[in-house]
Amino acid sequence: MDTVRTFEAAQGWPAVRAALAARLPAAELGRLDEAVAFAEQWHGDQRRPAGEPYLEHLLEAVLVLVDGVGVTDTDVLRAAVLHDVVEDTGCSAAEVRERFGPRVADLVDWVTKPEPADGQSAAQARAAYLDRLRLAPEDALLVKLADRLSNVQRLDTHPRPEKRRSYYRETVRTVVPLAQPYPWFRAWYAAWAEALAPLDGDEG
Known part of the structure; x- marks a missing residue:
């Protein structure tokens, strides 16, 4: 993976915030502070599959957007911080909308995987969610591409071979096509x- 850039946020929000200070005005950083605090409140002690604090993944997505793509739109960055708060915590979409406004809430909604509908399996719901992303607005796609980048950048270290294979294949099949209009992501x-x-043929 020496040729593939990776994004690290293990030192937490203060270090990431300092890195962003040269790119974003103080007022915009303040708006991000609020989103990070909100995400920390809801995600709490949640951990990612590899054991890192959940917030680390959210901050990696922000770093991808700012340092990789050059995004400075604070609503898009706040949506990146909040992109899992409805899907993975008890926070409601209405709470996100009330606190951060309709644009951020709509971006979060686009990247939130819904619960399976009646008669629908989890796999079918996931497939429908990924298929729907083809219709997503550009800002929502940027958030999704940054989210998945954080998830897969170190996929070769995942402890489960079958997860490595399936997630690699799913990313190539459904997410890589979404990246094509965006030169940096492509x-x-x-x-x-x-x-x-x-990893496609990984047997462990």
Whole structure:
């Protein structure tokens, strides 16, 4: 993975905030402070599959958007911080809308995987969610691409071979096509797919 850029946020929000200070005005950083505090409140002690604090993943997505793509739109960055708060905590979409406004709430909604409908399996619901992303507005796609980048950038270290295979294949099949209109993401995912291609036949 030497040729694929990775994004790290293990030192937490103060370090990420300091890194963003050269790119974003103080007032915009203040708006991000609020989103980070909200995410911390709701995600609490949640951990990612590899054991890192949940907030680390959210901040990686922000770093991807700012340092990788050059996004400075604070609503998009706040949506990146909040993108899992409805899906993975008890927070409601209405609470996000009340606190952060309709634009942020709509972006979060686009990237929130819904519960399966009646008669629908979890796999079918996931497939429908990924298919719906083809209709998403550009800002929502940027959030999704940053989210998935954080999830897959170190996929080769995932402890479960079957998860490595299935997530690699799903990303190549459904997410890489979404990256094609965006030069930075297109290049990153192409390099990533090539570097991690052995995962496709990984037997552990």
